[in-house]
Amino acid sequence: MRIGPVLVERRTASSWSWTLGVSLLALLIALALAGIIFWSYGVAPLRAYGVIFRGTLLNVRALPEIVRNAIPLLLAGVGLVLAFRALFWNIGAEGQILLGATAATWVALFSPVPDGWKLLAMFAAGFVSGAVWGLIPALLKLRFAVNEVISTLMMNYIALYLVSWLVHGPWKGPEMRGFAFTNAFPDAARIPTIADTRIHWPTLLLGVALAAAVAFLLARTRAGFEIRVQGENPEAARYAGIDPLRTTLLVMLLAGGAAGLAGVGEVGGIHHRLLDPNQISLGFGYAAIIVAWLARGNPLAAIGTALFLGFIFASGDVMRVALQMPARVTDVFNGLILFCLIGSERALSWRVRWAPGGVGLSPAARADAVASEAPRSDR
Amino acid sequence: MSRPVEPEPPPAPLLVLKEITKRFPGVVANDRVTVEVRAGEVHALLGENGAGKTTLVKVLYGIHQPDAGEIILRGRPVHIRAPRDALRLGIGMVPQHFLLVRRHTVAENVCLGLSGTRALLPSRQVERRIAELGGRYGLAVDPRAPVWSLSISEQQRVEILKALLRGAEILILDEPTSVLTPQEAQGLFAVLRRMTEEGHAVIFITHKLDEVLAVADRITVLRKGRVVDTLPAAAAGKRQLARMMVGRDVEFRPARTAVALRGEALRVEDLCAQNDRGLPALRGVSFAVQQGEIVGVAGVAGNGQREQVEVITGLRRATRGRVWVLGQEVTNGTARAVLEAGVAHIPEERIRAGIVGTMSVAENLVLRRYRYPPFSRGALLNRQAVSGFAQRMIATYGIATPSPRAPARALSGGNIQRLILARELSAEPALVVAAHPTSGLDISATEQIHTLLLRRREEGAGILLVSEDLDEILALSDRIVVMFGGEVMGIVPASEANRERIGLMMTGQRP
Numbered sequence: 001m002r003i004g005p006v007l008v009e010r011r012t013a014s015s016w017s018w019t020l021g022v023s024l025l026a027l028l029i030a031l032a033l034a035g036i037i038f039w040s041y042g043v044a045p046l047r048a049y050g051v052i053f054r055g056t057l058l059n060v061r062a063l064p065e066i067v068r069n070a071i072p073l074l075l076a077g078v079g080l081v082l083a084f085r086a087l088f089w090n091i092g093a094e095g096q097i098l099l100g101a102t103a104a105t106w107v108a109l110f111s112p113v114p115d116g117w118k119l120l121a122m123f124a125a126g127f128v129s130g131a132v133w134g135l136i137p138a139l140l141k142l143r144f145a146v147n148e149v150i151s152t153l154m155m156n157y158i159a160l161y162l163v164s165w166l167v168h169g170p171w172k173g174p175e176m177r178g179f180a181f182t183n184a185f186p187d188a189a190r191i192p193t194i195a196d197t198r199i200h201w202p203t204l205l206l207g208v209a210l211a212a213a214v215a216f217l218l219a220r221t222r223a224g225f226e227i228r229v230q231g232e233n234p235e236a237a238r239y240a241g242i243d244p245l246r247t248t249l250l251v252m253l254l255a256g257g258a259a260g261l262a263g264v265g266e267v268g269g270i271h272h273r274l275l276d277p278n279q280i281s282l283g284f285g286y287a288a289i290i291v292a293w294l295a296r297g298n299p300l301a302a303i304g305t306a307l308f309l310g311f312i313f314a315s316g317d318v319m320r321v322a323l324q325m326p327a328r329v330t331d332v333f334n335g336l337i338l339f340c341l342i343g344s345e346r347a348l349s350w351r352v353r354w355a356p357g358g359v360g361l362s363p364a365a366r367a368d369a370v371a372s373e374a375p376r377s378d379r
Numbered sequence: 380m381s382r383p384v385e386p387e388p389p390p391a392p393l394l395v396l397k398e399i400t401k402r403f404p405g406v407v408a409n410d411r412v413t414v415e416v417r418a419g420e421v422h423a424l425l426g427e428n429g430a431g432k433t434t435l436v437k438v439l440y441g442i443h444q445p446d447a448g449e450i451i452l453r454g455r456p457v458h459i460r461a462p463r464d465a466l467r468l469g470i471g472m473v474p475q476h477f478l479l480v481r482r483h484t485v486a487e488n489v490c491l492g493l494s495g496t497r498a499l500l501p502s503r504q505v506e507r508r509i510a511e512l513g514g515r516y517g518l519a520v521d522p523r524a525p526v527w528s529l530s531i532s533e534q535q536r537v538e539i540l541k542a543l544l545r546g547a548e549i550l551i552l553d554e555p556t557s558v559l560t561p562q563e564a565q566g567l568f569a570v571l572r573r574m575t576e577e578g579h580a581v582i583f584i585t586h587k588l589d590e591v592l593a594v595a596d597r598i599t600v601l602r603k604g605r606v607v608d609t610l611p612a613a614a615a616g617k618r619q620l621a622r623m624m625v626g627r628d629v630e631f632r633p634a635r636t637a638v639a640l641r642g643e644a645l646r647v648e649d650l651c652a653q654n655d656r657g658l659p660a661l662r663g664v665s666f667a668v669q670q671g672e673i674v675g676v677a678g679v680a681g682n683g684q685r686e687q688v689e690v691i692t693g694l695r696r697a698t699r700g701r702v703w704v705l706g707q708e709v710t711n712g713t714a715r716a717v718l719e720a721g722v723a724h725i726p727e728e729r730i731r732a733g734i735v736g737t738m739s740v741a742e743n744l745v746l747r748r749y750r751y752p753p754f755s756r757g758a759l760l761n762r763q764a765v766s767g768f769a770q771r772m773i774a775t776y777g778i779a780t781p782s783p784r785a786p787a788r789a790l791s792g793g794n795i796q797r798l799i800l801a802r803e804l805s806a807e808p809a810l811v812v813a814a815h816p817t818s819g820l821d822i823s824a825t826e827q828i829h830t831l832l833l834r835r836r837e838e839g840a841g842i843l844l845v846s847e848d849l850d851e852i853l854a855l856s857d858r859i860v861v862m863f864g865g866e867v868m869g870i871v872p873a874s875e876a877n878r879e880r881i882g883l884m885m886t887g888q889r890p
Contacts, residue, residue, distance in 0.1 A: 238694060
């Protein structure tokens with residue numbers, strides 16, 4: 001198709017630079033739309049962005065807050081990259097985070113685990129409980145064809161009310177003077193942080209290691225091959241004799257477990273107690289969907305996209321403090337970004353080329369023509 | 380272009396496609412193509428896949444706009460911007476895949492989009508017109524029957540009726556016989572001749588030489604987007620046409636050698652299975668394939684062949700009956716168990732099920748073998764082994780790909796099929812289940828695939844060949860199983876088989 005001097009063609013292979021460019025453009029559009037919200041709030045959009053930049057990226061004290069927010073986003077996001085690669089639409093990272101936080105709290109406050117092993121036991125328990133929470137919808141899907149979008153989403157509410165009930169009821173801390181918190185964790189159950197920041201570095205390391213491990217799993221292992229085939233073409237997976245139950249269970253074990261670890265990090269590294277579910281996770285489980293989407297199936301890219309979303313969360317704090325906007329404005333931001341990204345999806349399969357006048361072929365198009373001895377246009 | 384040699388000037392053409400050029404990204408689909416169609420003739424467009432036949436008629440029907448060239452109808456240049464324009468000018472098309480509303484009746488389908496009908500459907504007037512046209516051209520079909528109850532050939536008649544009722548003087552048929560039995564194809568040819576007698580012109584797209592010689596008055600051969608020649612059918616021979624299509628000499632009957640049979644590769648007994656809608660599709664099928672023979676399964680699409688292949692390869696449950704591979708029972712085994720019993724499967728839907736389009740050619744070459752050594756070492760993939768294997772396969776099987784790392788979907792249909800055959804046959808299977816292995820492929824790829832299957836047979840494998848192309852079945856098989864309505868109508872040795880006999884059995888008559 002030709003629009004003036006610009007030629008728009010279907011592309012056969014995706015290119016990294018184009019994917020990056022389209023994604024950045026989508027982000028810009030989202031920022032522009034968010035500007036309308038600032039403006040309707042009586043804040044000049046450019047001034048708002050200026051305040052946000054100064055309050056986050058240019059403020060040495062605020063920079064660590066970006067990383068702090070990126071930790072749960074990375075863990076949950078890498079898990080979702082894996083789940084999405086296997087075409088399992090896990091919307092349940094939020095609930096898996098809460099379950100991980102709950103299990104960690106039990107280990108910290110109520111288990112007889114010796115102090116030296118407490119942190120390790122918390123991470124292990126968090127991983128297992130997040131994984132179990134993720135495996136239930138996987139089993140429901142493969143045994144009874146229950147749509148996983150619905151079941152994972154609903155499991156979030158179960159987890160939310162479970163935590164809410166625990167902190168209002170059986171686990172309500174006697175030392176908390178009526179607040180709906182558990183007691184504070186003992187020192188042995190607190191994840192160490194870097195100096196003056198809220199960066200609980202062991203969880204951060206886990207996140208980075210997990211991203212690398214998932215990248216290795218997908219590229220180099222038999223199980224990763226099966227996950228990719230299952231995700232790219234389920235029918236071919238059937239034909240290749242790949243067991244969908246096994247791949248899906250593996251994927252959700254890792255994805256749920258990773259989200260569980262994020263929950264451990266939040267209660268063990270930040271809050272040091274179990275509290276209202278909406279304060280444990282500020283919607284990290286949902287924002288992780290954007291992290292995974294932006295990463296376009298690449299687990300290592302999730303490190304970068306988690307930092308970006310961490311920046312959005314940190315700027316939410318700035319907006320609240322410096323611009324007196326409600327904290328939930330970050331949710332609006334996230335929604336706009338996801339909306340624009342999904343909207344840009346179709347643009348990825350096209351190539352735009354500057355070709356004034358002539359009808360010559362681009363080198364890439366010529367290579368395609370060589371690759372296909374018979375043109376597909378005659379079908 | 381050659382001119383007819385008659386002394387008197389040729390009749391003025393009804394339609395001229397003049398110097399039509401149509402480019403797509405990376406390819407010139409039509410390169411200055413000129414075709415003249417006369418009133419009262421069947422004009423065949425003959426060519427391999429990708430020769431530009433379909434593109435040309437899509438330009439004529441207004442689906443594509445040409446980059447250059449013009450269309451002259453009854454001596455006047457016309458602009459056809461959309462199928463609507465084509466219909467107004469009296470050009471109708473019967474598409475390869477029918478566009479009918481399955482729940483509606485024939486008359487309702489014919490009415491759809493027909494101008495001048497009343498709001499209430501279907502009017503008696505249309506039913507009368509259908510009956511009248513049906514009688515005139517031999518297109519018998521009950522106007523009140525719902526489309527889902529019709530056979531494929533009846534549905535095709537409905538499509539032709541639709542075009543005629545819209546006043547089509549020029550009728551385009553795109554690969555119309557690919558879904559028909561030989562007898563049904565003969566019936567269609569009779570209809571086309573009646574139409575030309577009444578002054579209609581028919582443009583008939585095909586790559587089958589026998590059909591062209593049977594029905595066409597004149598033939599335009601296309602190759603790689605260009606016209607090779609236009610010649611009267613009476614002056615054309617099969618060999619000559621094939622050479623024009625392919626650009627070199629073609630062997631029609633691949634060489635076969637006698638092979639000693641070495642015991643059973645496959646036995647199925649009393650096999651029953653349901654189709655996707657839960658209706659019985661296989662009703663007690665029994666036969667065997669020896670090692671060293673090709674057993675062809677002939678039948679019109681939808682008579683249980685697909686379900687049979689899926690049950691044997693572990694992709695569908697048998698509700699009754701048993702399957703043995705090399706004497707080992709694999710009834711209702713998983714696809715992996717059947718694979719490990721030594722069965723190769725060339726699937727019917729090669730792009731949808733046979734490859735993962737987004738993954739590389741190298742990965743697709745081990746799609747069913749990645750879990751075995753040398754491609755896996757423990758839990759890890761052995762990437763050297765995979766890429767080394769890919770390079771060998773690309774060279775041995777002549778897979779045209781820019782690199783082993785290119786995504787498989789960038790390959791043409793023929794090369795995708797070469798990839799699948801390389802993967803399946805290089806595992807040295809004892810049984811090859813090949814479903815429609817050459818459908819939609821050009822002559823060169825077809826020839827190569829036939830050679831590969833025959834070679835595998837000579838190496839001692841049993842081959843179950845399911846195909847709708849009766850010529851392919853007749854050319855390759857040692858024995859032919861004919862299926863109808865989910866049952867075996869009979870098993871015929873190749874020496875006693877011919878088109879007529881098999882064709883009758885395909886319509887449900889037992890020998």
